[in-house]
Amino acid sequence: MTQFDRIVAATLLIIAGVGMASAHWLGIIFGAALLAQLGRSVREGVLLGVGFGILIAVTFVGQVVINGHFDRLLAMDILALLPIVIAVGGGLIGGLTRGVR
Amino acid sequence: MSNDPDRTRRGLLAAIVGGVTAGGVLSPIRSYLDGFAPLSGGVWDETQSDRRTLQGPHGAATVRTDGYGVPHISADSEAAAYYATGYVQAADRLFQLDLQRRQMRGQLSEVVGPDTVSSDEFYLKMCFDDAASATWNALEGTRVGELIQAYVDGVNARISEGKLPPEFGLLGFEPRPWTPADTLLMEKQISWTLTGSFRTLRKALVAETLGTAAADELYPDRLDHDAPILRNGTDRPAGAQSIGASKTNTHQLDAALVNRLSEFESPPGIGSNSWIVSGEHTESGEPILANDPHLLLQAPPIWYEQHIETGDINVRGVTFPGVPFVIIGATETASWGFTNAGADVIDFYTYESDGDEYRYRDGWRSYETEERRLRVAGATDRTVTRRRTVHGPIIEEHGSEVAVAWTGFGATRTTEAIHEYTHSDEMDSFLQATSKFDLPTQCLVYADTDGNTFHYVTGRVPIRQTDGEPVAGNQIFDGSAGEGEWDGYRPFDRPNWDGSGFIPFEEMPHVINPEAIGTANQRIIDDSEYPYYFAESYSAPYRGIRLYEMLDERIDSDQPVTPAFMREMHRDTVDLRVQQFVPMLSTTISEESPLREHITLLENWDGRMDRAEEAALLFDYFIRSYRELLFSEQLAEIGLPESYPTDWVIAGLDPESEWFDDRSRAELLEAALQTAVDRLTSESAAVYGDVNTTGEMTHPFGLSFLNYPSYPTDGSPATLMNYRRTGVAGSSWRMIWSPDGTAEAIAPGGNSGRYFSAHYHDQLKQWADGEYKPLSLTQDGDVRFQFGGEQ
Numbered sequence: 001m002t003q004f005d006r007i008v009a010a011t012l013l014i015i016a017g018v019g020m021a022s023a024h025w026l027g028i029i030f031g032a033a034l035l036a037q038l039g040r041s042v043r044e045g046v047l048l049g050v051g052f053g054i055l056i057a058v059t060f061v062g063q064v065v066i067n068g069h070f071d072r073l074l075a076m077d078i079l080a081l082l083p084i085v086i087a088v089g090g091g092l093i094g095g096l097t098r099g100v101r
Numbered sequence: 102m103s104n105d106p107d108r109t110r111r112g113l114l115a116a117i118v119g120g121v122t123a124g125g126v127l128s129p130i131r132s133y134l135d136g137f138a139p140l141s142g143g144v145w146d147e148t149q150s151d152r153r154t155l156q157g158p159h160g161a162a163t164v165r166t167d168g169y170g171v172p173h174i175s176a177d178s179e180a181a182a183y184y185a186t187g188y189v190q191a192a193d194r195l196f197q198l199d200l201q202r203r204q205m206r207g208q209l210s211e212v213v214g215p216d217t218v219s220s221d222e223f224y225l226k227m228c229f230d231d232a233a234s235a236t237w238n239a240l241e242g243t244r245v246g247e248l249i250q251a252y253v254d255g256v257n258a259r260i261s262e263g264k265l266p267p268e269f270g271l272l273g274f275e276p277r278p279w280t281p282a283d284t285l286l287m288e289k290q291i292s293w294t295l296t297g298s299f300r301t302l303r304k305a306l307v308a309e310t311l312g313t314a315a316a317d318e319l320y321p322d323r324l325d326h327d328a329p330i331l332r333n334g335t336d337r338p339a340g341a342q343s344i345g346a347s348k349t350n351t352h353q354l355d356a357a358l359v360n361r362l363s364e365f366e367s368p369p370g371i372g373s374n375s376w377i378v379s380g381e382h383t384e385s386g387e388p389i390l391a392n393d394p395h396l397l398l399q400a401p402p403i404w405y406e407q408h409i410e411t412g413d414i415n416v417r418g419v420t421f422p423g424v425p426f427v428i429i430g431a432t433e434t435a436s437w438g439f440t441n442a443g444a445d446v447i448d449f450y451t452y453e454s455d456g457d458e459y460r461y462r463d464g465w466r467s468y469e470t471e472e473r474r475l476r477v478a479g480a481t482d483r484t485v486t487r488r489r490t491v492h493g494p495i496i497e498e499h500g501s502e503v504a505v506a507w508t509g510f511g512a513t514r515t516t517e518a519i520h521e522y523t524h525s526d527e528m529d530s531f532l533q534a535t536s537k538f539d540l541p542t543q544c545l546v547y548a549d550t551d552g553n554t555f556h557y558v559t560g561r562v563p564i565r566q567t568d569g570e571p572v573a574g575n576q577i578f579d580g581s582a583g584e585g586e587w588d589g590y591r592p593f594d595r596p597n598w599d600g601s602g603f604i605p606f607e608e609m610p611h612v613i614n615p616e617a618i619g620t621a622n623q624r625i626i627d628d629s630e631y632p633y634y635f636a637e638s639y640s641a642p643y644r645g646i647r648l649y650e651m652l653d654e655r656i657d658s659d660q661p662v663t664p665a666f667m668r669e670m671h672r673d674t675v676d677l678r679v680q681q682f683v684p685m686l687s688t689t690i691s692e693e694s695p696l697r698e699h700i701t702l703l704e705n706w707d708g709r710m711d712r713a714e715e716a717a718l719l720f721d722y723f724i725r726s727y728r729e730l731l732f733s734e735q736l737a738e739i740g741l742p743e744s745y746p747t748d749w750v751i752a753g754l755d756p757e758s759e760w761f762d763d764r765s766r767a768e769l770l771e772a773a774l775q776t777a778v779d780r781l782t783s784e785s786a787a788v789y790g791d792v793n794t795t796g797e798m799t800h801p802f803g804l805s806f807l808n809y810p811s812y813p814t815d816g817s818p819a820t821l822m823n824y825r826r827t828g829v830a831g832s833s834w835r836m837i838w839s840p841d842g843t844a845e846a847i848a849p850g851g852n853s854g855r856y857f858s859a860h861y862h863d864q865l866k867q868w869a870d871g872e873y874k875p876l877s878l879t880q881d882g883d884v885r886f887q888f889g890g891e892q
Contacts, residue, residue: 018140021138021139021140021141022140022141023141024138024141025125025134025135025138025141025142026122026125026126027141028138028139029118029122033118056139056140057139059139059140060139060140060145063140063145063148063149064145064148067148067149067150067857068859069148069857072806072856072857073148075806076806077805077806079137079271079804079806082133082137083137083138083139083142083145084139086134086137086138086139086142087138087139090138093117093118093121093122094118096114096117096118097114097118099110099111099114100111100114100115100118101111
């Protein structure tokens with residue numbers, strides 16, 4: 001697989017992963033797991049999974065900011081961290097599947 | 102062998118991935134993941150646009166929302182309009198709907214846990230759910246029943262979409278489908294809030310413990326003042342009371358029972374203000390109506406504002422979430438509002454009993470019993486045994502028990518009346534509808550474009566009879582002896598409301614087209630002017646006196662009444678308690694006392710509970726301290742620690758009263774003022790507005806981010822601009838209306854219960870500052886939901 005192929009595959013998998021994550025929280029794990037398979041090592045796979053999780057978290061915060069609710073989100077204190085933890089944690093779990101292969 | 106570490110690693114990782122995923126799916130953590138997951142979590146649905154086109158099984162309807170989040174619903178038919186109403190109420194207030202229903206059905210512990218078991222036991226034993234079912238049984242198949250069903254369909258359409266407010270995610274449950282009986286349960290809830298009183302039991306306990314004289318001194322049935330609502334009596338019937346003077350009876354009751362029941366009755370601060378002025382005295386020549394019901398203040402508010410327009414109706418106002426029809430509001434021809442009347446529609450009965458049966462007149466009857474499971478989250482479920490007699494459900498504690506008769510246990514027709522209000526276009530049809538308003542007992546005020554006004558007490562007040570003679574209801578009756586019977590009363594069935602067991606509608610206290618009338622929960626009518634036993638007691642008259650003071654002064658002056666004057670009355674902060682207590686301090690505390698400078702501060706103050714006033718803060722601290730110093734120990738000794746008498750009673754206590762015990766009144770006044778001064782010195786608050794804030798209005802969930810922001814406001818529990826910051830209650834909806842085009846109102850918070858909504862508390866600051874927003878009957882705003890279009 002060439003570098004170009006990998007980039008194309010990663011882009012497609014990220015799009016599919018974000019779609020799945022928008023439907024259900026299991027989508028974060030599935031999306032991360034699919035992306036992680038592009039990793040050339042377990043370590044790289046896990047990093048890709050975590051990166052996917054961070055992308056989901058950033059997308060989420062971006063949505064909240066665009067819709068004008070960032071101040072309300074911050075006011076939720078510890079609960080505001082839950083979606084971030086779920087995103088990154090789900091990405092990590094998905095990424096770990098690279099090591100099962 | 103070289104593959105073993107790899108196999109172990111793969112196995113370990115597979116176990117971690119599989120275990121964590123399975124744990125997320127199968128464990129209670131799932132509710133948090135479902136709720137809070139980024140992008141998909143139900144909690145974040147509220148951050149997305151909530152505009153859509155939906156199917157409308159009852160016909161086409163459009164919901165627009167204006168700049169305050171008020172839904173303006175237009176439809177070709179009422180059924181379509183109320184389907185849309187159900188949908189939009191659920192979109193904005195679903196958790197509130199479910200919480201109220203759970204409370205009344207005794208199902209809070211199922212989701213909250215053991216903390217609410219006591220509450221659930223009470224509500225289960227009171228059988229409110231059966232009363233709601235009986236009321237629905239009477240409505241099912243009628244036109245109103247069809248509209249309620251359409252509303253219910255709308256609520257359930259929203260529930261079925263799965264877009265749940267964050268509170269459901271946090272508690273980890275989903276709401277069951279809404280039912281018509283749930284809507285009727287809301288009628289029972291507000292009726293209980295306004296008329297459910299255990300005062301008879303409380304007073305009997307005090308009388309048993311301390312004697313009837315002490316009980317009468319502490320809780321007098323009538324307060325001495327000259328500002329009843331109907332100062333000239335009722336239109337009909339006039340005449341002296343035909344029953345003997347009521348008496349305070351004693352009864353052996355368990356103090357724990359009475360104290361516990363106090364948690365579930367009408368809380369302090371529940372009341373209201375209303376006034377109407379005829380066109381004869383207004384600048385425009387048109388009548389003016391003002392109303393502000395005083396109810397619990399919370400996030401989100403107890404009321405939901407809505408505007409509904411079909412070919413037949415055009416009505417805007419507020420309702421309780423869970424109820425389809427506007428309860429207080431205005432149409433194109435009229436406006437109406439309510440204050441609590443305080444009529445006595447509840448009685449208590451004891452029996453000769455062997456545990457399984459009770460004696461009723463000449464025979465023995467079995468208790469009607471039913472076992473209900475009380476589910477408790479995180480603890481063992483319990484079984485609650487419900488028992489009933491011919492009079493109603495039994496409530497008991499430590500072997501002490503009474504049966505409760507309450508008009509709300511019958512199939513009430515109030516929802517029919519409320520629906521008919523929206524169709525009324527003149528006074529007679531409005532009065533006709535009011536004749537079905539069985540509960541709660543309310544002081545209804547009305548004004549219309551024909552120039553008519555009226556004040557009419559709604560509801561059915563029982564005529565208690567013992568041996569065929571009318572008797573007062575402020576006593577515990579011997580149920581076995583057939584005392585205190587209500588003819589035609591059938592709990593959990595259809596009572597004969599129009600029979601001889603209740604005061605006829607035509608003879609309820611009322612006045613048609615008065616010059617002006619003011620209601621603020623004070624005594625409705627002097628007993629000498631009315632032939633029936635009507636109320637056990639009324640609220641302290643501070644607001645009632647002030648209201649008439651302002652109305653009389655204006656009407657007697659050269660200045661006509663204007664909408665601006667109505668607003669001035671709504672915003673009035675004169676606290677008449679100041680006129681009672683400050684002179685007491687002035688005359689009893691010596692000139693040499695170091696407290697003199699503080700008394701001077703109070704003496705030089707105009708008695709207005711305004712946010713910028715230091716004296717208002719000092720007075721507020723003083724009155725709380727004086728009340729506690731005077732009564733807290735003695736009330737705790739008799740097992741009723743929070744049952745303080747009204748400030749009117751405290752102010753009027755004879756300086757030689759036994760309640761002062763071995764202390765003099767002067768000593769107590771000085772000690773209370775010293776405590777207030779110490780508090781003022783030690784705390785950071787400098788003026789009244791530092792503590793009198795909207796920050797006390799909280800969300801029942803207990804999470805701080807869901808509470809309302811803190812804005813300073815004016816007023817006290819005794820002022821027309823009404824705010825009680827402890828046990829928070831006050832003006833839950835301020836409304837002014839006149840055919841001259843005036844139509845304005847404000848709610849304490851926002852119309853949406855959705856935390857991320859721009860309308861979560863967008864009216865709060867205006868409310869705190871005594872401002873209003875328009876209450877127009879034009880379709881306003883952008884389309885939010887369109888029903889009947891393509892999916």
